[in-house]
Amino acid sequence: VRRCAAGVDVGGTKILGTVVDRAGEVRSHIRVPTPAAGEAVLDAVAGVVLQLWEAEPGAAGGAVGVGMPGLVDRAGVLRYAPNLPGVIDLDVAGGLARRLRSVGATAHVVVDNDATCATAAEHALGAAGGAGDAVMVTFGTGIGGGLVASGAIVHGSGNFAGEIGHMVVDAGGPVCACGGRGCWEVHASGRALGRQAREAAAAGRAPGVLERAGSVEAVQGEHVVEAALAGDAGAVAILERFGEWVAVGLANIANMLDPEVVVLGGGIVRAGPALLDPVQRAFMAAVEGARHRPVMRIVPALFGSEAGAVGAGVLALEAGD
Ligand SMILES: [Zn+2]
8 A cells, every 4th residue: 555646637737746645645736837738748647747756756656646637437548628728638648657657666646636636635635524425526627527426526427527517507697618508607607707707897897897907808817806705796796697507507416426625626616605695595596496305515615726636646655555
């Protein structure tokens, strides 16, 4: 049984690496840009792993976990990655193991979806704290998700479970990056918040947000968060409406899975009560029999941008048991 593992999270723009041990301690942090082509991505990941091993000799030659932004099958092949254009059917597990073998290492490589990795981090060490039934929702360019049922991560038949961002909440609504219409992430992702804020700013309803961004085109979700934290009424109103879209999806999740806790991650969660309060109110109005069921806790994630890397390490440790 190994004591620690390397965890690497590959994002659309950057690759993050860290080492996590069984006590939940996270050590070493390495960050490099994500190259454009698939094989170059694997070269970069191998380079990050070797740097981590050098910094933390206790992890050297041991388990390696990798989180990838897309559909990863049970063999560790990245089948589809909407945010890594041109990367398709990439054998991440095989390609990385081959690269590490070429320098004399026989590491066991585990690869999974990045949001599934983040879920493992929050469930093992973070805000979901070992809950039997839990859901993780991460708000970014899209909405990522991970499900825990009866204490275990739900992988699904093809390892593609938890794609909750593409749950349809607005049949016939706006087109999604996946080609469908009215998916949850069209209305409730970080990117969607930015679009809603630009509309509000253009209509003169969010002067405080507009002032922070400089122009309507420059408005992003983070400007809404900053303005709301400063008590700006226009930003608070944007988050109220946005929170209703978040709650629609959470109610669907609660009706289907009945989790005891839902962990929300991503930069917009920094807004705190300005986001969580309207979400909680709208959720109670939307879920079946709200007053006749235990309160589902809706809490912010403990791990920030490192959740995917930490969780990849956690999955690698668990796989090595
Ligand atoms: Zn979609």
